[in-house]
Amino acid sequence: MNFLLTLQEIVLSSGFANLSYKQAIMIVVACVLIYLAIVKGFEPLLLLPIAFGMLLTNLPLSNMMHPELFLKEPVDYNNVLNKGGLFDLFYIGVHKEIFPCLIFLGIGAMTDFGPMLANPSSLLLGAAAQLGVYVAFFIALLLNYVVPGIFTPQQAASIGIIGGADGPTAIFLATNLAPELLGPISVAAYSYMALIPLIQPPIMRLLTTQKEREVKMDQLRTVSQAEKIIFPIVVTIICAMLLPSITPLIGMLMLGNLFRESGVVGRLSDTAQNALINIVTILLGISVGATTNGDTFLNIQTISIVFLGLVAFGFSTAGGVLLGKLMYRVTGGKVNPLIGSAGVSAVPMAARVSQVEGQKANPSNFLLMHAMGPNVAGVIGTACAAGFLLTVFK
Amino acid sequence: MNFLLTLQEIVLSSGFANLSYKQAIMIVVACVLIYLAIVKGFEPLLLLPIAFGMLLTNLPLSNMMHPELFLKEPVDYNNVLNKGGLFDLFYIGVHKEIFPCLIFLGIGAMTDFGPMLANPSSLLLGAAAQLGVYVAFFIALLLNYVVPGIFTPQQAASIGIIGGADGPTAIFLATNLAPELLGPISVAAYSYMALIPLIQPPIMRLLTTQKEREVKMDQLRTVSQAEKIIFPIVVTIICAMLLPSITPLIGMLMLGNLFRESGVVGRLSDTAQNALINIVTILLGISVGATTNGDTFLNIQTISIVFLGLVAFGFSTAGGVLLGKLMYRVTGGKVNPLIGSAGVSAVPMAARVSQVEGQKANPSNFLLMHAMGPNVAGVIGTACAAGFLLTVFK
């Protein structure tokens, strides 16, 4: 052993000597995402862990994630445990859908379905706002005529679901149908969710008249606790019966909501909303981010996903607003079409956008509670869309 | 691909087209249990997740649980991870006894053994109240003369432990000796625990005289912190030495209690009592409930377990009360036999029943603290009984 030789070895095995240009680009991208999450407030709860996972996985030789271990079915878990890095172990929770389901448990415990129960037609708006899911799927497949072989139907379906504006559902579907695209799909989904206040208003104004936007809606009726308790049980049975493949996601969402509304398991509801969802968010965020190494991320697919995600959000917004216009007609002007755009979920941001746009048209307008109906319905709608796509493509 | 054909496929692969009558019955049973948990307050912290797990697992094609993957030893965990559904993954924590042990950690951190330390003869009452465990075991084996082959000795032992009125211990033993009966045993255990205020009073009144029930007991001495700190260490060593098979359960219970009493690890004690036990309760409850699919649940065994569980609770109550009567004699009337029934644990419900019955007999009677002694001793007693049954039958 020799002083200088040892030093040299250390230097040669350092990351500086092994950095590829793609990794360097990805490190910059990760730093930009961290900037957006912290300074611009882009969905930081998920984008910050995702971006940091992206940073770590692209540091040369860090060796913390090997997405390839999970791409061949059946996965050899003994191999994953022996060869895998730290993030591979976290990623098992994503790959086996444990994390998205537990996040939905927490979201269920945080969600008040009251406004939707008070106005069941909200559910139709929540359904209409899935339009972007299918349109983006369709366009993704059309892209094969431009770049042959760019997306399989499974990949197209996973990209389409970005339009549902539901992170865990997008991750659930992508993990099942196109795990190789999990990274770009989740980054796109969370980024566009943060951009909803910029994306939606122009579309909403384009599709509605001033008169429609001025509509003030009747106050919502009070929903009894019994209705709120029965609701999650009914939804579980109906949704799981119609589309069995989505049972894990919808079941956990509704269990969380039952924890909340039952009033007898406050400590479980509290843990589902706090400790559990936070722990899972950290582990899921990091490991999803860590799937984005330079080679798989920097390509034409990722750029297309960024474009298709925007298309998806746009058409979902339009779908909701258009059905809102139809309801405006049918009800003789009792429904303000602006609440339709809230059907894309992204709870509660999309509902706030409806509120803001409504007040711009008519300062005495207070649409928020009405928009919360389609908003939470959109979560169920996206889960159903995901269930349909799973049934068809898995 | 064809529009109508695709629609038809979706319908044919839906749960409605695949529902068996047994599943339908189980869904109704699950809804009844949810009703009991929420509206009647039957041990909702565990019964609600169990019942929801039961609901989800019986929705056709939901495919979330495959108890059969765990029934052949050695279990092929690579297969479990590849083929298993969401609840199979949660169930690993039950099958490997991680969850019952962590729940006991939390229970230990919540339990004050002070009243028992102040009156060590409580321990004898806690032991006597295990009578139902063995009687139910015995009767379960006798049932083989009625329905040949209905229960193996291992199954009988697992059923007997219901009489201990300790959920995690029952799950621990059943997982070890008769995993195929885990579902009905845990549902029976938690349901009867909730029914203690109905089951115990008649037996208590039948076995005691008015004069006995009127006995007022001396105030308990104060227990020093040093005793409370030494106690869990001593119990761990003694119990684990006598019955090594129960070390995981009793060790974690006592570690939790040491966290509590030591006063130097408040943050660990707090987490054991809250975040950790809540997370584990959710995962354990759902996956235990999910083991009850229609085929294994709806049979003569389940009905027998419901009957034997009641027998077990009854004899445990009687055992405690009868030793209480003996102590009443021996001490010349200083012990109120009503505190004996609290030895079935089900902390603190059984102790409250003693309190209520005592006050009915003598309005100035305040037995609660005296009943807490046998009550917490019953937890240790049931663990010992489980250790004995494990030693004999595993």
Place this chain on the structure above:
Amino acid sequence: MNFLLTLQEIVLSSGFANLSYKQAIMIVVACVLIYLAIVKGFEPLLLLPIAFGMLLTNLPLSNMMHPELFLKEPVDYNNVLNKGGLFDLFYIGVHKEIFPCLIFLGIGAMTDFGPMLANPSSLLLGAAAQLGVYVAFFIALLLNYVVPGIFTPQQAASIGIIGGADGPTAIFLATNLAPELLGPISVAAYSYMALIPLIQPPIMRLLTTQKEREVKMDQLRTVSQAEKIIFPIVVTIICAMLLPSITPLIGMLMLGNLFRESGVVGRLSDTAQNALINIVTILLGISVGATTNGDTFLNIQTISIVFLGLVAFGFSTAGGVLLGKLMYRVTGGKVNPLIGSAGVSAVPMAARVSQVEGQKANPSNFLLMHAMGPNVAGVIGTACAAGFLLTVFK
């Protein structure tokens, strides 16, 4: 079956009939450690779980831990899951470095690097205080001349890291290089950390003059939030680039710190600092303690580790103080060398020792904030030292 025979079997299969003298000694050692943790307040958050794990694993036939399952690479995890006891399952989290990394996430979220950013020369003191790591490594290897074959270079490196006074880093390195010594190394590390107020002052006084100790330092500048946010990102990139093998540890530490400083993910920061770190601390502590069964613990190696740990702490303290003296010279007396000893980390205990010693020399001296700089720098320094040793010896 026969009454007496059954009784006899129970007795023969009890722990009392199977206790070895080494196990008895270890039980006593565990009780002494529990005493030190509770009554003397020796780092109880980790020492109490470790000691209890030690107690449980040495109860005969308790069968909760089989460290040998993890010693042959590749580990057969299917075997671990089938044959392993409760603590083997917890231990997977240690063996795969999940637990040390998650503890570092929490520590990062708890640590304020502000004092170090205000005075970057702190980092040099934090580096100098790694001297003990290498000296202890060197002496451990020299011991081979006294007891041939006592320590391999990997073992010596793992022992040396005790001098870093960072529990998770020590566990991380030992797990990687010398898992067979994990028990004694962690017990020594946490015990000596608790003894810092006894170990450091004599060395500090020996190496400094009264005049040096009297130095009052200028007030630290305020550090802006922007600097605190950029810092963890920069450290991650630089450290992971230079020593890729330490990325998991330093990455999670810095992610936790970014959670803290970003101000936009308060709920993740809170969970990292509380529920998550507490849960992991319990599981890590118990299972690390459980690796110490009598046969592997009671030998010349353990005694040597106790001795080498003290050497390591001493030389680390000296290293920090000596560089402090150099800075005192270079700056013309502006730096008080007493803050150098805080570089051993053991946050914030070592910094408090600097404060106390400074005030003894000059009652108006207030060194605490200045000592916090080297103190938190020591965490990074030890991680770098571990990264170097991993690079060389793995």
Place this chain on the structure above:
Amino acid sequence: MPVSDAFIVLLVGMLIVMVELALLAAIIIIMSKIVRAMTKQLDKAPAPEAPASPQPAAAAAAQPYAPQALRQEQSLELYNVDEKTAAIIMAVVSDESGIPLGELSFKSIKAID
């Protein structure tokens, strides 16, 4: 996958989602009617939280066995405040405090003048 098939997926997919959520809406309407019809009985039924785990004995003793009504109805009195302002005040308080509106209870809102 040919374009025609993709288009069929688009159509069937939208249809399924619309039908499923319409079905849910119908069921909710029916359920609401049933619940409101029998509401007086049910409303009193929900039991108090019955902790499954040990808790301080003395405290426990005070808890009744019988189920009781949770979250009793609350009437809000307004003084010199119109409903809109009241709604805004409530929203602001909820926002500032981070407590969901459903869990806040306002007894009265009064203009300070």
Place this chain on the structure above:
Amino acid sequence: MPVSDAFIVLLVGMLIVMVELALLAAIIIIMSKIVRAMTKQLDKAPAPEAPASPQPAAAAAAQPYAPQALRQEQSLELYNVDEKTAAIIMAVVSDESGIPLGELSFKSIKAID
């Protein structure tokens, strides 16, 4: 398993549980006596919680090494400081350190002048 064997299990099982818990009772009695005999020494021993993890520096400095009783009554002495300033100092320290005022203990506040 024949009935006779099942009955033996019943008997031995009850016996084992009774013996084990009786043994525990006996040990508790002995332990209590020993503890109470040496109680004066031990009672003063339990150490305060010594957090293993980093905490705010200024607050930490105030903590002594030696074990002491937690939350003892505290009288605050002021030197050349009026009450108002003292209150502000305490509030600031509490704020900076993130420790609720109730858990901070100030022994004296002195103007450095």
Place this chain on the structure above:
Amino acid sequence: MPVSDAFIVLLVGMLIVMVELALLAAIIIIMSKIVRAMTKQLDKAPAPEAPASPQPAAAAAAQPYAPQALRQEQSLELYNVDEKTAAIIMAVVSDESGIPLGELSFKSIKAID
């Protein structure tokens, strides 16, 4: 491993650690200078916490979309209250509520008289 090699590890190891932390120190110094140079812009930038998960609707409405400075300076108006009392009130509120003073904002404190 021969002694000489062990000694080389000792030397190289210390060197690497010193160099790495010196490098970090240098980068921190540079970073600090840059940050302080452009500090006026950046300081106002950090956005408020934008929760990714559903939260009470009414509350949410009040939150603005645009990023804004956290912890903006606050001027406190006092009516019929001397500063000392105000400081005490603030400290008590902080203590009772468990909210660090820095995160509480008092707009005015008025004696009810």
